[in-house]
Amino acid sequence: MKRNNLKFNFLSLTTGVALLILVAITNQLTKNQYFTQEIYPKIYHKIHSNYSGFFDFLSFSLGDVLYLFLIVFLIYKISKGLKEIIQKEFLKALKIFSQILFFLMSFWVIFHWVWGFNYYKKPIIRSVRTEIPLDDLKSMALQHFERAKRYSEQNLEFMPDSSVKVSLFSPLMRYFGVTGYFNPFSGEAQRVGKIPLLQIPFTNAHELAHQKGWAREYEANYIGYTNASKGDIPSRYSAEYAAMNYILREIYAEDSIFVRNIINEFPPKMQVDRAERIRFHEKYKGIADEVFTELNHYFLKSNNQTEGIKSYSRFVELLHQDYLKSKDLAH
Ligand SMILES: [Zn+2]
Numbered sequence: 001m002k003r004n005n006l007k008f009n010f011l012s013l014t015t016g017v018a019l020l021i022l023v024a025i026t027n028q029l030t031k032n033q034y035f036t037q038e039i040y041p042k043i044y045h046k047i048h049s050n051y052s053g054f055f056d057f058l059s060f061s062l063g064d065v066l067y068l069f070l071i072v073f074l075i076y077k078i079s080k081g082l083k084e085i086i087q088k089e090f091l092k093a094l095k096i097f098s099q100i101l102f103f104l105m106s107f108w109v110i111f112h113w114v115w116g117f118n119y120y121k122k123p124i125i126r127s128v129r130t131e132i133p134l135d136d137l138k139s140m141a142l143q144h145f146e147r148a149k150r151y152s153e154q155n156l157e158f159m160p161d162s163s164v165k166v167s168l169f170s171p172l173m174r175y176f177g178v179t180g181y182f183n184p185f186s187g188e189a190q191r192v193g194k195i196p197l198l199q200i201p202f203t204n205a206h207e208l209a210h211q212k213g214w215a216r217e218y219e220a221n222y223i224g225y226t227n228a229s230k231g232d233i234p235s236r237y238s239a240e241y242a243a244m245n246y247i248l249r250e251i252y253a254e255d256s257i258f259v260r261n262i263i264n265e266f267p268p269k270m271q272v273d274r275a276e277r278i279r280f281h282e283k284y285k286g287i288a289d290e291v292f293t294e295l296n297h298y299f300l301k302s303n304n305q306t307e308g309i310k311s312y313s314r315f316v317e318l319l320h321q322d323y324l325k326s327k328d329l330a331h
Pocket of ligand 1: 206210217220
């Protein structure tokens with residue numbers, strides 16, 4: 001074996017071992033209460049206050065460009081590896097696939113350190129799902145409906161939020177049924193282009209909540225709702241509509257007539273917005289949407305959100321807690 005080759009092998013072996021140690025440490029830390037509750041939130045606070053919005057001066061999403069490079073790089077490497085297998089160059093193939101593995105491992109480690117540990121923070125909700133009485137759900141739905149209705153009659157001129165960028169992958173994302181996402185590597189929040197206006201402020205608020213370190217979907221929904229419902233009129237309208245929608249979805253299985261009746265009471269502006277939302281959903285729903293939902297389900301499950309996509313709707317439980325508090329105050 002040539003001297004150079006020997007040096008190279010030693011280097012890749014050391015890198016491999018170092019990476020494995022990093023993976024093991026990171027994995028161990030996800031299980032360490034003191035680290036996830038006390039230390040990491042402080043680290044993330046520093047990351048967030050110094051780097052979130054760091055790339056706001058760019059009008060496009062740098063994170064998206066980064067993802068694009070990664071995808072192209074991975075496709076290139078995998079096809080090269082497969083070519084070596086076909087040509088029976090197994091050692092060369094092994095080298096390429098171990099490079100891919102190293103790469104994915106580093107990606108996983110970096111993901112956790114720049115944001116992913118937020119998934120392990122103490123949830124802002126009890127771990128056991130609580131059954132919400134149907135009557136409570138109904139009066140909550142009515143409250144949010146009344147607010148949405150009031151805002152729908154005001155000036156809803158939409159102001160774009162410069163801290164949320166339009167995704168470069170918008171056409172694809174629309175078919176995946178995605179309205180926005182947060183890129184932990186660049187700290188940028190993205191929303192998908194051409195989604196119904198009604199959904200934009202709530203989507204923005206949801207992604208900005210992720211950026212603040214609220215990793216779980218229902219937390220991002222709830223913090224997003226709380227912030228948007230104190231924002232300008234379009235934000236309030238969007239937030240109240242979204243909250244109402246989530247609650248109506250919960251009610252639907254129990255009392256679909258109640259849901260129908262509320263929808264029939266929508267004022268004209270809300271009717272138009274609802275129709276646009278349905279039209280949008282119908283246009284893009286399809287196989288990609290189902291595949292993505294399934295993938296997202298497993299992504300969430302693998303990141304400490306044991307309920308997968310159901311976790312979005314636990315938002316209603318948090319709204320219920322607020323509802324109970326406000327009811328107590330009224331007495
Ligand atoms: Zn989210």
